[in-house]
Amino acid sequence: MLAAAGSVPTDAEIFMKAVGDLLTKRDPLRKAERAAARQRQNTAGRYIPAAVRHQVWLRDQGQCTHMHPDGSRCQEKMMIELDHIDLYCRGGEHSASNLQLKCRLHNNFAAAGALGNEWYRQRLEFVN
Numbered sequence: 326m327l328a329a330a331g332s333v334p335t336d337a338e339i340f341m342k343a344v345g346d347l348l349t350k351r352d353p354l355r356k357a358e359r360a361a362a363r364q365r366q367n368t369a370g371r372y373i374p375a376a377v378r379h380q381v382w383l384r385d386q387g388q389c390t391h392m393h394p395d396g397s398r399c400q401e402k403m404m405i406e407l408d409h410i411d412l413y414c415r416g417g418e419h420s421a422s423n424l425q426l427k428c429r430l431h432n433n434f435a436a437a438g439a440l441g442n443e444w445y446r447q448r449l450e451f452v453n
């Protein structure tokens with residue numbers, strides 16, 4: 326890698342680079358800083374914490390929660406997604422009480438319906 330940078334490194338340069346990289350990787354303070362940065366990244370934005378995801382999957386038993394007008398529940402267990410009841414784009418939080426499992430079809434239709442897409446709204450009526 327050092328040679329690829331343009332010059333052939335000496336053994337001492339290779340050794341110093343290797344020690345520097347090792348210290349960067351193993352230094353407890355630097356490791357803690359990287360972990361804190363990952364944590365900040367994971368709690369921001371669209372990331373839903375694993376504990377919350379697992380709670381919702383267990384509660385909903387891995388099945389779409391959409392209810393048809395006849396009172397029956399959608400039987401889909403494939404292409405399951407986490408759906409925000411209060412939409413994430415409108416400030417809905419990543420909590421188990423605000424999340425439910427939906428199949429891709431019902432998730433897309435519900436979101437598009439909530440966001441005002443007339444075509445999806447018509448499709449939602451068709452699927453029901």
Ligand SMILES: [Zn+2]
Binds near residue numbers: 389390401428429431
């Ligand atoms: Zn469904």
